[in-house]
Amino acid sequence: MRIGVDYYPEHWDEELWAQDARLMAQTGVKLVRLAEFAWCRLEPSDGQFDFAWLDKAIGIFAVNGIDVVIGTPTNCPPRWLCEKHPEILPVGDNGQTNPIGIRGHRCFNSPTLREYTGRIVGKLAEHYKDCKSVIAWQIDNELEANICCCEVCNNKHRDWLRQKYGTLEALNKAYGSVVWSGEYSLWEQIDPPYGGYNTAWLNPAYMLDFRRRAAEDVTEFARFQADIIRSHIPDAKITTNTWFCNNLPDFYNLFASLDFVSYDNYPTTSIPDDSEDIHTHAVYLDIMRGVKRKNFWIMEELSGGIGTWMPMQKTTRPGMIKGYALQAFAHGADTVVHFRWRTANIGAEMHWHGLIDHSNVPRRRFAEFAELCKEAEKLKNLESTEIRSDVAILFSVESEAAFKLQPQTDGYNYMEQIKLLHQAFARYGLNVDIIDEHTDISQYKIVCAPELYITDKTVADRLHDFARNGGTVILTARSGVKDEHNNCIMELLPTVYRELVGCHVSEYDPIGWGTNSVRFEDGEVFKCKQWCDVLEADTAEVLARYDCDFYKGSPAVTVNRYGKGTAYYVGTIGERRMYEKLAEDILCKAGVAYIADLPENVEVTTRTGNGVTAQFIFNDSDEEKAFTLDGRELHLMPFEMNCTLKK
Ligand code: GLA
Ligand code: ZN
Numbered sequence: 001m002r003i004g005v006d007y008y009p010e011h012w013d014e015e016l017w018a019q020d021a022r023l024m025a026q027t028g029v030k031l032v033r034l035a036e037f038a039w040c041r042l043e044p045s046d047g048q049f050d051f052a053w054l055d056k057a058i059g060i061f062a063v064n065g066i067d068v069v070i071g072t073p074t075n076c077p078p079r080w081l082c083e084k085h086p087e088i089l090p091v092g093d094n095g096q097t098n099p100i101g102i103r104g105h106r107c108f109n110s111p112t113l114r115e116y117t118g119r120i121v122g123k124l125a126e127h128y129k130d131c132k133s134v135i136a137w138q139i140d141n142e143l144e145a146n147i148c149c150c151e152v153c154n155n156k157h158r159d160w161l162r163q164k165y166g167t168l169e170a171l172n173k174a175y176g177s178v179v180w181s182g183e184y185s186l187w188e189q190i191d192p193p194y195g196g197y198n199t200a201w202l203n204p205a206y207m208l209d210f211r212r213r214a215a216e217d218v219t220e221f222a223r224f225q226a227d228i229i230r231s232h233i234p235d236a237k238i239t240t241n242t243w244f245c246n247n248l249p250d251f252y253n254l255f256a257s258l259d260f261v262s263y264d265n266y267p268t269t270s271i272p273d274d275s276e277d278i279h280t281h282a283v284y285l286d287i288m289r290g291v292k293r294k295n296f297w298i299m300e301e302l303s304g305g306i307g308t309w310m311p312m313q314k315t316t317r318p319g320m321i322k323g324y325a326l327q328a329f330a331h332g333a334d335t336v337v338h339f340r341w342r343t344a345n346i347g348a349e350m351h352w353h354g355l356i357d358h359s360n361v362p363r364r365r366f367a368e369f370a371e372l373c374k375e376a377e378k379l380k381n382l383e384s385t386e387i388r389s390d391v392a393i394l395f396s397v398e399s400e401a402a403f404k405l406q407p408q409t410d411g412y413n414y415m416e417q418i419k420l421l422h423q424a425f426a427r428y429g430l431n432v433d434i435i436d437e438h439t440d441i442s443q444y445k446i447v448c449a450p451e452l453y454i455t456d457k458t459v460a461d462r463l464h465d466f467a468r469n470g471g472t473v474i475l476t477a478r479s480g481v482k483d484e485h486n487n488c489i490m491e492l493l494p495t496v497y498r499e500l501v502g503c504h505v506s507e508y509d510p511i512g513w514g515t516n517s518v519r520f521e522d523g524e525v526f527k528c529k530q531w532c533d534v535l536e537a538d539t540a541e542v543l544a545r546y547d548c549d550f551y552k553g554s555p556a557v558t559v560n561r562y563g564k565g566t567a568y569y570v571g572t573i574g575e576r577r578m579y580e581k582l583a584e585d586i587l588c589k590a591g592v593a594y595i596a597d598l599p600e601n602v603e604v605t606t607r608t609g610n611g612v613t614a615q616f617i618f619n620d621s622d623e624e625k626a627f628t629l630d631g632r633e634l635h636l637m638p639f640e641m642n643c644t645l646k647k
Contacts, residue, residue: 004031004337009057025064028373036071040078088113090148108221125232145214149192241299262299285331300339304353323639330616385609389431399453410512424579429595429604468563501569502540502560526578533571
């Protein structure tokens with residue numbers, strides 16, 4: 001396992017570079033990421049390239065045994081380029097061109113941007129193609145599927161729609177644009193979503209297509225750069241660093257043409273008091289591992305208190321720097337790169353803290369980081385070992401986007417039920433995979449398929465087959481709601497899943513911040529919130545019924561035999577313990593071994609391969625935990641990781 005840091009030579013006097021590199025080497029840092037925002041220094045004026053400073057920095061790191069990841073600088077086109085070619089700047093939904101000097105000021109579709117991108121990326125790849133210390137490439141930085149409203153994008157979108165629908169008649173039908181007299185009679189009438197409206201006012205079918213195309217654009221932009229790098233360096237290892245932003249790219253497509261996934265990991269430094277508030281970052285790590293169903297990297301890892309677009313947050317508590325990095329290993333990361341070596345003394349991010357403070361005097365956080373480096377060195381032979389799981393959760397990029405366009409009820413968030421289900425199974429010391437809804441699931445025993453809101457027949461068929469062949473599936477409220485255009489389906493919910501779950505929704509109650517509760521047959525009662533599907537069983541058995549309101553006594557949670565398998569339907573959003581109860585019952589029935597008595601917020605995962613199994617036991621809380629596991633007495637400090645190797 002390898003530890004690195006994000007480093008910005010262009011932010012520091014040259015005298016510091018060698019000093020920093022020496023300290024890195026002493027500490028155990030194995031790689032640095034460089035240059036992802038440095039276009040103005042790499043190409044100070046049109047066609048005049050200066051890589052001498054980067055050569056020098058890379059040389060200093062090489063002498064110290066430190067490898068390099070080069071970031072392509074396309075996130076920040078330099079001022080001369082923006083002035084010469086303002087058409088490369090993206091246009092917002094107010095019709096205004098985005099300003100320069102923040103970042104991300106480039107339109108992926110601009111032919112001029114492509115030309116300059118191709119040139120700088122090509123020059124970099126050509127220049128460093130034989131440089132042994134450059135071991136990987138990062139494309140751009142945190143690519144997002146933003147909607148640009150420039151003329152190039154508008155025309156591209158119209159072409160995309162022409163391609164998809166063929167005729168305006170078909171498009172009008174798919175969009176239901178007759179509503180509010182929105183029917184189109186010319187392709188040119190199709191504008192981007194101008195006006196800064198709350199998206200919920202706009203046509204949902206029209207909006208989802210914009211999101212889809214924006215996601216395709218990002219994917220294409222990354223592939224464009226990857227192809228250029230590969231034309232110079234056929235075996236280059238290429239990635240891009242992603243995160244959970246507002247306009248999510250389609251991770252699965254984005255990384256399909258790249259070699260590995262990397263993720264920017266910033267778990268919280270404020271542990272919530274309310275135990276209903278799931279704070280663990282494990283769910284995001286498992287999503288990242290699931291993108292290519294392979295191990296991944298953390299390209300930016302939490303180092304100190306954060307703060308830039310928000311006031312400064314609590315500093316990293318003792319144990320967090322080491323613990324959160326080891327947690328990433330425990331969920332399938334092979335390399336963790338900390339953001340950043342030293343806190344910036346200049347620029348907008350001067351309050352987003354690195355490992356070393358503004359003073360350049362290494363203190364507590366740095367000492368902990370040094371311990372992490374030693375620990376990672378000990379785990380070296382675990383590199384590329386695998387995480388194997390019997391339980392999977394399906395992630396739906398389309399549904400995630402559609403929920404953001406039309407919030408379902410107060411407090412409703414697509415990620416919440418993913419987190420609840422993940423937490424429920426992880427609670428029993430299991431590895432949990434989170435994978436694309438479109439992936440093969442036959443290797444699993446249990447598949448959670450929450451909120452499959454945008455219906456895809458192949459996904460539905462696969463889930464039916466899986467259950468028919470003996471698998472256990474868990475579906476939830478807001479499944480089968482929309483067709484592929486994001487329009488409601490004229491059938492009883494959960495439409496295509498009705499036969500599988502053996503029940504239907506007779507009515508639903510979006511209770512938002514209100515509460516209800518559900519009573520299980522054994523008398524256990526759990527609070528529930530946000531959404532209540534009032535169910536009627538067709539062939540299913542009722543497991544729990546609502547306890548309040550006019551639908552008191554109506555089914556809320558059911559289970560159905562389907563073929564050789566089983567299908568659960570959870571019609572509401574319950575408290576954590578409700579999912580834990582269901583998970584334990586499901587694990588027992590599915591014959592999956594689990595650990596019954598882990599303390600809350602203690603995670604156990606395993607990595608297997610290279611002739612070993614490594615068990616990671618992580619205290620993801622700010623309290624000490626003492627407990628017995630497999631006959632061993634364990635005492636873990638806050639955020640402490642115990643890693644045990646078994647032959
Ligand atoms: C993101 C970016 C970094 C930096 C950090 C901290 O993850 O990729 O460049 O801005 O946030 O703010
Ligand atoms: Zn554009």
